[in-house]
Amino acid sequence: xxxxxxxxxxxxxxxxxxxxxxxxxxxxxxxxxxxxxxxxxxxxxxxxxxxxxxxxxxxxxxxxxxxxxxxxxxxxxxxxxxxxxxxxxxxxxxxxxxxxxxxxxxxxxxxxxxxxxxxxxxxxxxxxxxxxxxxxxxxxxxxxxxxxxxxxxxxxxxxxxxxxxxxxxxxxxxxxxxxxxxxxxxxxxxxxxxxxxxxxxxxxxxxxxxxxxxxxxxxxxxxxxxxxxxxxxxxxxxxxxxxxxxxxxxxxxxxxxxxxxxxxxxxxxxxxxxxxxxxxxxxxxxxxxxxxxxxxxxxxxxxxxxxxxxxxxxxxxxxxxxxxxxxxxxxxxxxxxxxxxxxxxxxxxxxxxxxxxxxxxxxxxxxxxxxxxx
Ligand SMILES: Cc1ncc(COP(=O)(O)O)c(C=O)c1O
Numbered sequence: 001x002x003x004x005x006x007x008x009x010x011x012x013x014x015x016x017x018x019x020x021x022x023x024x025x026x027x028x029x030x031x032x033x034x035x036x037x038x039x040x041x042x043x044x045x046x047x048x049x050x051x052x053x054x055x056x057x058x059x060x061x062x063x064x065x066x067x068x069x070x071x072x073x074x075x076x077x078x079x080x081x082x083x084x085x086x087x088x089x090x091x092x093x094x095x096x097x098x099x100x101x102x103x104x105x106x107x108x109x110x111x112x113x114x115x116x117x118x119x120x121x122x123x124x125x126x127x128x129x130x131x132x133x134x135x136x137x138x139x140x141x142x143x144x145x146x147x148x149x150x151x152x153x154x155x156x157x158x159x160x161x162x163x164x165x166x167x168x169x170x171x172x173x174x175x176x177x178x179x180x181x182x183x184x185x186x187x188x189x190x191x192x193x194x195x196x197x198x199x200x201x202x203x204x205x206x207x208x209x210x211x212x213x214x215x216x217x218x219x220x221x222x223x224x225x226x227x228x229x230x231x232x233x234x235x236x237x238x239x240x241x242x243x244x245x246x247x248x249x250x251x252x253x254x255x256x257x258x259x260x261x262x263x264x265x266x267x268x269x270x271x272x273x274x275x276x277x278x279x280x281x282x283x284x285x286x287x288x289x290x291x292x293x294x295x296x297x298x299x300x301x302x303x304x305x306x307x308x309x310x311x312x313x314x315x316x317x318x319x320x321x322x323x324x325x326x327x328x329x330x331x332x333x334x335x336x337x338x339x340x341x342x343x344x345x346x347x348x349x350x351x352x353x354x355x356x357x358x359x360x361x362x363x364x365x366x367x368x369x370x371x372x373x374x
Contacts, residue, residue, distance in 0.1 A: 003359055004332045005136045005307040005346035006188035017243040031231040033242045040249035043271045045200040046173040056199045056228035059238040062164045062185035064219055065197045067092055069160045069181040072209030072221040074127030075099045080111045083135030084336050110142030110302045113150045120154035128158040134166035137335035139309025140298045144177035158205055169278040169306035169348050180205040189306050191349030196241040201225050257350050278305040281347035281356050288360045297342045306348040317343045323366035329359050
């Protein structure tokens with residue numbers, strides 16, 4: 001069973017949706033499929049009632065929309081880097097020829113509002129600021145509250161936010177945090193096979209993007225969002241995944257993915273209950289780690305609700321990961337430089353708390369075996 005930080009386990013019902021026969025993408029069936037998705041994306045992105053933001057779906061992995069987001073903004077970019085994926089955002093901006101600066105934050109922490117303010121003060125104005133709201137490489141969630149005010153006080157650069165491993169696992173609150181472009185793949189807490197990505201853009205972002213040369217056809221954010229609104233995807237979409245996405249969003253909104261007996265009304269309350277389950281899984285995993293003398297790698301207030309990154313101490317992470325794999329549970333070693341120093345458990349998507357107990361019990365047994373060997 002996949003407990004890595006994405007892709008994660010996919011429910012059989014969703015796999016069955018993805019096995020539906022192909023349809024013509026200029027057909028009424030395709031229009032209908034897009035229209036099934038649309039009512040639910042505002043909950044996923046946490047839009048205010050009456051929001052004028054635009055949602056979209058594109059057949060690419062999340063990195064494609066990371067690139068698209070940058071194509072719609074001006075040259076001066078400040079990239080907040082606190083892990084491997086936020087570094088990718090920075091590198092992509094560089095490759096696209098942006099005049100990009102990097103605000104490095106310790107891996108294991110999120111950027112503080114006053115740190116961001118100081119940098120904007122010193123080196124601004126910027127056209128855009130990039131941020132990864134949930135760094136899958138370190139298990140760090142950066143709270144957006146507090147950053148919004150700082151950006152507003154410094155010329156309001158476009159706020160481009162990667163919510164890849166956050167969406168459907170925790171609130172995004174796009175409007176409340178004045179985000180301008182947010183994007184995510186579907187293989188994390190949306191618990192679908194990888195291959196398509198979802199996004200949301202503010203009116204302001206769209207107006208700014210329309211006014212500049214974006215230099216791409218397939219990853220043009222305006223073409224992607226306008227095509228979605230017109231129910232005409234720019235190119236042939238991955239229709240099997242659209243079926244999966246439509247069904248998953250409908251199920252989440254209806255509360256179908258909640259634990260048996262959960263009492264949440266369909267709609268926003270069902271999404272909130274899903275978020276609460278992720279938070280409980282984070283807390284349970286932290287308690288389990290503490291019972292073995294292990295501590296979360298991130299500073300506590302930044303601990304992600306979808307990915308627990310645990311500091312390994314003297315534990316042999318490769319042996320631990322291998323021991324769990326032998327028992328049928330797949331978790332991840334640390335990412336990049338953190339390999340051997342941390343391990344990661346992705347308790348996201350449709351994983352249940354009961355299943356988490358099974359994983360943790362297996363982890364107990366593997367740890368016991370390793371300590372006997374030592
Ligand atoms: C936070 C974050 N951003 C971006 C990506 C890249 O996503 P993809 O591999 O779907 O392009 C990932 C993948 O794990 C991620 O975790």
